[in-house]
């Protein structure tokens with residue numbers, strides 16, 4: 001594979017000196033990161049946001065493994081280098097809740113995956129406007145009442161909460177539906193997806209494999225709902241260490257005897273499994289008390305009482321706060337932009353008067369999850385010199 005045709009790469013590069021310009025119908029862009037690599041994004045044929053890398057040291061094209069939830073195809077996009085770790089890709093002709101995507105090329109997550117997979121890796125992370133409500137992690141020993149409490153939340157607030165459907169190698173219980181309670185999986189297939197970086201966390205629990213896929217969390221966020229994860233203490237530790245900021249709640253039984261009584265009364269495990277779960281419960285109860293792991297510990301004695309406390313923790317008792325959805329804007333196919341510090345000043349073609357600022361100053365998170373905290377503000381918030389660019 002010879003040298004990239006210079007006209008292709010040069011033509012495609014965002015003109016970074018004074019901003020970047022998307023000529024309408026441009027389905028391929030190129031940006032330089034570092035002195036040896038040009039990242040080419042897009043494919044004119046399929047309009048997909050495929051990624052390939054031209055390595056100037058070897059004069060070879062590199063086709064990386066692409067992780068994370070991928071953006072949909074786009075009739076045109078623009079690309080601007082934010083720093084040595086990520087490129088902002090703006091999909092034209094979309095609304096702002098699906099318009100801003102981050103191609104991560106050297107973040108900690110990408111570097112970890114490169115080391116693990118031993119090959120070139122990039123990862124997409126979808127930009128989320130505003131501060132989506134934090135996900136909620138609920139842990140506790142088998143039989144304590146996690147599922148019961150979560151079911152009550154989902155029933156009372158169906159539009160607010162979404163359940164992160166885990167994968168597991170455990171066999172389904174009589175009342176459990178595949179894709180609803182769990183994605184019931186073969187161990188081999190699940191391990192392959194874990195190796196492919198598709199899981200936020202996974203753990204061996206009671207002799208089975210359980211895991212939360214990135215998609216499982218994104219699907220809930222995609223619906224604008226608050227994600228609830230029912231995962232064990234090992235999973236809680238992994239999420240605590242990840243870029244996914246969450247609220248961590250541990251549910252305790254009023255006594256060990258009561259826990260055993262509930263587990264037996266539920267009638268879903270055979271004796272051997274009950275014994276295993278009770279043995280594990282002792283360790284889980286200790287873990288639940290570990291400093292800095294869980295934000296809240298709730299004793300599930302009387303169910304209604306515990307449920308009321310859970311709602312207080314989640315701020316559900318007073319008039320439900322409707323966080324004002326930040327103004328969604330339309331990102332037209334043809335747009336021009338200028339990166340000024342942590343702001344992207346967007347100006348649209350003459351025909352469209354939209355002009356707005358994408359403020360990245362408080363963005364955080366990232367692949368394999370989403371990049372949150374983006375802010376859209378009016379151009380009027382700009383200084384005169386910044387406005388000067390808008391003409």
Ligand SMILES: Nc1nc2c(ncn2[C@@H]2O[C@H](COP(=O)(O)OP(=O)(O)O)[C@@H](O)[C@H]2O)c(=O)[nH]1
Nearest residue numbers: 142143166202203205210211212230231232235
């Ligand atoms: N780490 C992790 N644990 C999970 C996940 N899904 C379920 N678990 C935990 O696995 C344990 C067993 O779950 P399950 O077999 O449904 O039994 P239950 O606790 O009696 O409902 C529970 O502690 C769950 O919280 C997951 O995606 N990741």
Ligand SMILES: Nc1ncnc2c1ncn2[C@@H]1O[C@H](COP(=O)(O)OP(=O)(O)O)[C@@H](O)[C@H]1O
Nearest residue numbers: 142143144145146147148262266300301302303
């Ligand atoms: N506060 C409670 N008092 C008595 N029984 C309860 C209480 N909470 C849950 N249960 C019952 O205990 C059993 C285990 O509850 P479940 O939600 O399946 O626990 P987990 O999901 O933590 O394994 C179920 O039969 C449930 O109806």
